Amino acid sequence: MQEFITILLDGLTYASYLFIVSVGLTIVFGVMKILNVAHGAFYTWGAYSAAWAITAASEMELPDWVGFPIIIIAAILIGLIIGTIVERGVLQFMHGQDEVLIVLATFGMFLMSESIIKLVFGVDPYFAYQPTTVLGGTSIIGVYRDFYSLSLLLVAGIVAFVCWWSLNRTKWGKLISTVIFDREASLAMGINVNMVYLVVFIIGTAFGALGGAYLAPTLSVAPGLGIEVIVLSFAVVVIGGMGSIPGAVIGALMVGIIRAIAVHKLPEIELFVIFGVMAIVLIIRPEGLFAPAKARTI
Amino acid sequence: MSTPALKVTDLHKSFSGITAAKNINVEAADGEIIGIIGANGAGKTVFVNMITGYLKPTAGKIEYHGKDITGIEPRDATHIGVCRSFQVSQVFMTMTVEENLLVALAIAHEGGAAMLRSPHHPELLAEAERLMEQFTILPHRHAVASTLSQGVRKLLDIAMAVVTDPKVLLLDEPTSGVSIEEKFGIMDIVISALKEKGTTVLFVEHDMEIVERYVDRVLAFYQGEIICDAPPAEALQDPKVIEFVIGHEPEAANA
Amino acid sequence: MIDILKESRTVRWVGLAAIILIIIGALVPTWVMNNVMFGMARGLAVLGLMVLWRTGLISFGHALYFGIGAYAVALADFGLGVSDLFLRLLFAIGASVVVGFLLGFILRRYRSIFFAMLSLAFSMVLYGILAKMESLGSTDGFSVTPPTILGMEFEDKYALFVAIIVICFVSACLVQFYLKSALGYLTTAIRDNEIRVEYLGYSVRRAIHIKYVISAALAGAAGGILASSLGQVDPDSMVNWTVSGELVFVTIMAGAGSVAAPFLGGVVFQFLQTFSLQYFPDYWQFFEGLTLLLIIFFLPGGIWSLIQKLWVREDKSPEAAE
Numbered sequence: 001m002q003e004f005i006t007i008l009l010d011g012l013t014y015a016s017y018l019f020i021v022s023v024g025l026t027i028v029f030g031v032m033k034i035l036n037v038a039h040g041a042f043y044t045w046g047a048y049s050a051a052w053a054i055t056a057a058s059e060m061e062l063p064d065w066v067g068f069p070i071i072i073i074a075a076i077l078i079g080l081i082i083g084t085i086v087e088r089g090v091l092q093f094m095h096g097q098d099e100v101l102i103v104l105a106t107f108g109m110f111l112m113s114e115s116i117i118k119l120v121f122g123v124d125p126y127f128a129y130q131p132t133t134v135l136g137g138t139s140i141i142g143v144y145r146d147f148y149s150l151s152l153l154l155v156a157g158i159v160a161f162v163c164w165w166s167l168n169r170t171k172w173g174k175l176i177s178t179v180i181f182d183r184e185a186s187l188a189m190g191i192n193v194n195m196v197y198l199v200v201f202i203i204g205t206a207f208g209a210l211g212g213a214y215l216a217p218t219l220s221v222a223p224g225l226g227i228e229v230i231v232l233s234f235a236v237v238v239i240g241g242m243g244s245i246p247g248a249v250i251g252a253l254m255v256g257i258i259r260a261i262a263v264h265k266l267p268e269i270e271l272f273v274i275f276g277v278m279a280i281v282l283i284i285r286p287e288g289l290f291a292p293a294k295a296r297t298i
Numbered sequence: 299m300s301t302p303a304l305k306v307t308d309l310h311k312s313f314s315g316i317t318a319a320k321n322i323n324v325e326a327a328d329g330e331i332i333g334i335i336g337a338n339g340a341g342k343t344v345f346v347n348m349i350t351g352y353l354k355p356t357a358g359k360i361e362y363h364g365k366d367i368t369g370i371e372p373r374d375a376t377h378i379g380v381c382r383s384f385q386v387s388q389v390f391m392t393m394t395v396e397e398n399l400l401v402a403l404a405i406a407h408e409g410g411a412a413m414l415r416s417p418h419h420p421e422l423l424a425e426a427e428r429l430m431e432q433f434t435i436l437p438h439r440h441a442v443a444s445t446l447s448q449g450v451r452k453l454l455d456i457a458m459a460v461v462t463d464p465k466v467l468l469l470d471e472p473t474s475g476v477s478i479e480e481k482f483g484i485m486d487i488v489i490s491a492l493k494e495k496g497t498t499v500l501f502v503e504h505d506m507e508i509v510e511r512y513v514d515r516v517l518a519f520y521q522g523e524i525i526c527d528a529p530p531a532e533a534l535q536d537p538k539v540i541e542f543v544i545g546h547e548p549e550a551a552n553a
Numbered sequence: 554m555i556d557i558l559k560e561s562r563t564v565r566w567v568g569l570a571a572i573i574l575i576i577i578g579a580l581v582p583t584w585v586m587n588n589v590m591f592g593m594a595r596g597l598a599v600l601g602l603m604v605l606w607r608t609g610l611i612s613f614g615h616a617l618y619f620g621i622g623a624y625a626v627a628l629a630d631f632g633l634g635v636s637d638l639f640l641r642l643l644f645a646i647g648a649s650v651v652v653g654f655l656l657g658f659i660l661r662r663y664r665s666i667f668f669a670m671l672s673l674a675f676s677m678v679l680y681g682i683l684a685k686m687e688s689l690g691s692t693d694g695f696s697v698t699p700p701t702i703l704g705m706e707f708e709d710k711y712a713l714f715v716a717i718i719v720i721c722f723v724s725a726c727l728v729q730f731y732l733k734s735a736l737g738y739l740t741t742a743i744r745d746n747e748i749r750v751e752y753l754g755y756s757v758r759r760a761i762h763i764k765y766v767i768s769a770a771l772a773g774a775a776g777g778i779l780a781s782s783l784g785q786v787d788p789d790s791m792v793n794w795t796v797s798g799e800l801v802f803v804t805i806m807a808g809a810g811s812v813a814a815p816f817l818g819g820v821v822f823q824f825l826q827t828f829s830l831q832y833f834p835d836y837w838q839f840f841e842g843l844t845l846l847l848i849i850f851f852l853p854g855g856i857w858s859l860i861q862k863l864w865v866r867e868d869k870s871p872e873a874a875e
Contacts, residue, residue: 035666035670090846098665099665100665100666101849103669104611104801105845105846105850107842107845108842108845108846108849109846110842112838112839112842112843114838114839115835116839118835119835227795234670238670268685268686269685270681271682271684271685272681272685273681274681275675275677275680275681276674278677279671279674279678282667282670283659283671286663372751372752373752373755376752376754388748389745389746389749390741390742390745390746392745393738393741400738401735402753404735404738405735405739405754405755406753412735413734413735414730414731414734414735414736415734415735417734417735458753461753462754
């Protein structure tokens with residue numbers, strides 16, 4: 001029973017983290033049809049910014065709980081600054097180009113970002129553990145978990161809810177849905193599609209950064225962080241459906257739980273199974289399990 | 299009476315509830331030139347697409363010289379002898395006119411190990427030259443396809459469609475996108491080339507003058523059905539045709 | 554076929570380049586020779602990717618065959634004691650062709666981003682297996698004994714260097730011959746207009762399948778070569794998606810204009826990488842990324858298109874019409 005709880009909690013925690021990181025990727029794809037490899041860079045920037053700021057705050061003798069607002073602020077700032085740079089600086093010039101070329105361009109930006117991170121933050125790892133100590137922990141049926149890890153589930157839930165509510169209940173959400181459905185028609189209707197694209201991209205970036213920032217206190221933030229994440233995010237997004245937020249939830253859950261099971265039972269098959277599922281989904285339903293309805297294009 | 303080159307019986311096509319074509323019955327003899335007219339959305343292209351395998355009919359039969367070809371793949375339709383040209387010219391944009399034809403000929407006439415030969419060999423070159431001459435595009439032989447005028451590209455498109463020596467050829471709006479000055483020139487070239495081979499030709503056209511000039515017979519479509527099947531003199535006077543077809547395209551005829 | 558090759562200008566230039574390389578190899582310091590060797594091996598894999606790229610497809614997971622080739626050689630060496638370079642290559646190519654043939658049935662139905670992602674998924678499946686397999690050394694990999702060439706053992710690596718240059722030259726000629734044939738024209742034909750190819754009567758899927766197997770064989774051979782010359786195999790430097798990314802980068806950077814381009818690109822990349830990692834390791838990725846962006850935006854034909862403009866004279870012969 002304990003093992004079951006452990007696996008369940010691990011799976012859910014990992015799924016939450018994957019969801020927060022991947023939801024930005026899927027949103028950007030859904031609206032702009034861009035599969036953004038540089039998303040891994042946003043995650044890295046979020047992690048590093050938060051880690052650096054938390055460490056600095058701790059050195060300034062600020063209380064540990066300051067880490068939380070730092071994380072949020074870091075995510076928002078990264079979203080605004082880096083998201084804008086990437087979208088306005090490169091992506092806006094690539095609309096209409098071959099999808100694969102756009103992916104390659106984002107890959108180029110990802111590589112550049114990896115270098116810049118090393119320049120800005122150095123190559124030594126950061127251990128910004130402070131926020132994790134603030135909340136303490138608890139025991140669930142004999143399994144100890146710190147609240148920080150459990151709070152990931154809460155954050156994931158909040159992010160999911162915010163996305164759902166924004167898309168379905170707000171004016172902005174309707175605008176975005178219109179643009180997704182038919183870019184040409186939206187332009188004709190007078191919608192500022194470029195602004196929509198920018199806003200959506202900033203939000204996607206911010207979520208990616210949030211994933212990195214929130215996770216930073218739980219690990220050693222060092223170069224190469226984004227590399228593993230980006231491929232896993234791809235798997236999540238492909239499995240769930242590129243452009244679908246419920247899909248990202250399902251994809252994250254599947255990958256998270258598979259990973260948890262593998263880690264505890266059969267570590268050898270972890271990556272093999274995750275990417276095997278990705279391959280199977282691509283073969284059977286290339287759009288993903290929950291792909292949103294596609295607009296008819298002729 | 300010999301087996302018609304093309305025989306369509308009770309052809310029917312619907313897309314999730316919407317009927318695009320119904321009760322289509324047509325016979326075409328060897329060498330006949332047939333014009334297909336109708337307003338946009340009347341079912342002309344659906345008809346062409348079904349015969350050439352791009353769409354599968356919901357019901358009905360298509361026969362080619364007595365052989366049932368209903369629902370076959372475009373590839374197989376080509377092998378059997380039923381080919382088509384496209385409304386928007388489908389050529390290999392980064393290759394020259396000559397290369398376009400050489401590649402087309404290589405695909406059509408070679409198979410297996412022969413495909414390991416360069417397409418630039420004498421037999422194929424001779425054949426390509428003959429085609430270029432017939433369709434008067436020889437002066438453009440070394441021009442890259444993307445630089446051609448619409449008219450010349452159309453001719454290339456049609457030349458490529460006859461590379462496999464089809465017995466039945468469907469031309470989808472052969473003069474669309476072509477300037478008024480070039481229209482008749484192109485049709486003259488194309489129809490005379492095809493008449494030489496005795497090919498059965500069905501072509502979709504909006505310009506009634508062209509239809510009048512070149513066809514033996516007219517098929518008029520309206521809302522998915524054929525409302526008239528007669529020689530042009532008769533068909534173009536038919537009140538139904540005037541109301542439902544010609545009446546819809548006062549501008550298109552002079553575009 | 555020999556006649557065509559004797560007449561081909563490309564083959565003559567590539568042959569000349571090969572001879573020059575062989576001569577230079579004897580004169581330069583070992584580290585230069587080694588880098589050329591590794592660069593040529595990578596170039597061979599990129600040659601495979603180029604065949605696909607000309608068909609309009611890009612694989613984000615070609616390291617799959619790189620790895621299959623490398624590990625096939627390593628296992629043949631370890632398990633069967635195969636030491637001859639060419640025999641090892643047979644294993645590498647054989648394994649790659651088998652896997653490529655099987656996966657080709659699936660991949661040939663997809664295009665663009667789906668083709669790329671599915672290739673990535675397949676390659677990461679292999680990575681996942683190899684990275685966790687204790688018996689194969691997991692992420693540490695294991696070593697490969699130095700190869701013998703036609704039964705002879707050699708003290709230094711020069712003989713291996715020459716053998717590799719020869720192999721690359723032969724491969725380049727074979728691919729050149731292929732690309733100039735009607736089947737080869739199908740690459741650009743399919744990329745330009747799939748529909749037309751189908752309506753001319755040729756199965757596009759079958760054509761793609763064939764080209765996929767060819768590209769797999771080339772990448773597998775490259776992996777086999779690398780395993781033999783490096784003396785070791787491991788998943789992170791041979792199968793991981795970053796390796797696939799590097800191969801794609803070189804493909805784009807080099808351009809698809811000639812069978813010589815991938816090798817030029819491979820060697821240039823190898824030197825740039827070695828140089829950068831030695832003197833400013835933290836900046837290397839920045840230049841990689843920037844170069845990729847610049848090429849995509851300003852020089853889509855790759856470096857080869859630049860060379861074509863500057864050095865290759867205008868030629869109206871059918872051969873020059875790439």
